[in-house]
Amino acid sequence: MGRQTAAGEMNEAGDRNEPSAASAGGWQPRAAIRHRRGEVAQVEDRLAEETPVALVYNGISHAVMMATPLDLEQLAVGFSLSEGIIARAGDILDVDVVHGEEAAEVHITLLQAPFMALKAHRRALAGRTGCGVCGIESIQLLDLHAPPLARAGACAQVDAAAIARAAAGLPAHQQLMRATGGVHAAAWCELDGTIRFAYEDVGRHNALDKLIGRLVEDEQDTALGFVFMSSRASYELVRKSARVGVTMLATISAPSSLAVRIAGEAGMRLVSFCRNDGFVEYVAGGAPVVDAQPAAVPR
Incomplete structure (x- = not known):
């Protein structure tokens, strides 16, 4: 499914415009002056790319978000599912990614039924970086609930050792973070904490x-693993995860009160402050459960 093209593929000299190695890696070099320990130095820094990305369904622009212009086909499929635009991957006929000089467009071709439903419930989502509610026209349109999970409890056996393994393994998958220091990561982990991707x-x-x-592309059983993220746990992350059947979300930083509430409604296991020596598990309507048993980082 899908293909990628570049807007203005040939320059005036007739040469093909190829993306720079930096751009292909999701970052751009910039000159900077570094002040550290009383010393001043001129350096070249690497900044994470932030690009307007338009999601265009059957020729109609539906959402514009600020994103890193990598893996945009996966972004389009995941967004379409997690926002309820489609019910299954088969509702998408084609995905075409078009990179321009200052923006990108992802053209998604839907089956007629989901496209007509999208037109009937269309909302403008022009917003900030990955914002999950920006552009909603009224509070009444805001979905503050998540569907109950059919297989809640599938991740009950995930323990401190599994969390430690995921926390220890995440940096190896954060190439862009190492280059720029300015991006988030979302990882899919097996029940023992081994990161798949x-x-x-x-x-x-x-x-x-x-x-x-990616989970959709691989037809991954979402009850056989959990999501581990480098960010805080916001309500949008819980809602998106629940929509695709994820039964456990683990984050490095704190959750919001709404995230805890929605996770409780869905039957999702939510753990935060994940480290190699423990985590905090949140229970809707109750006190947090602290698992601080020292756990050696699994090898």
């Missing part, structure tokens, strides 16, 4: 949507 983006919601797109 991960995606990065300047927006945490975008990173998760890219991961969801």
Whole structure:
């Protein structure tokens, strides 16, 4: 499914415009002056790319988000599922990614039924970096609930050792983070904490949507693993995860109160402050459960 093209593929001299190695890696070099320990030096820094990305369904622009221009096909599939635009991957006939000089467009061709439903419930989502609610026209249109999970409890056996393994393994999958220091990561982990794959983006919601797109492509059983993220746990991350059947979300930083509430409604296991020596598990309507048993980092 899908193909990628570049807007203005040939320059005036007739040479093909290829993306730079930096751009292909999701970052751009910039001159900077570094002040550290009383010393001043001129350096070249690497900045994470942030690009307007338009999602165009059957020729109609539906959403514009700020994202890292990598893995945009996965972003489109994951966004379409996690936002309820489609019910299954088969609702998408084709995905075409077009890169321009200052923006990108992802053209998604839907089956007639989901496209007509999208037109009936269309909302403008022009927003900030991966924002999950920007552009909603009224509070009444805001979905603050998540569907109950059919297989809630599938990740009950995930323990401190599994969390430690995921926390220790994530940096190896954060190439863009190492280059720039400015992006989020979303990883898919087996029940023992082994990371299968991960995606990065300047927006945490975008990173998760890219991961969801990959899960769909691989036809992954979402009850046989969990999502581990380098960010905080916001309500949008919980809602998006629940929509595709993810039964456990683990994050390095804190959750919001709404994220805890929605996770409780869905029956999703939510753990945060994940480190190699423990985590905090949140229970809707109750006190947090702290698992601080020291755990050696699994090898």
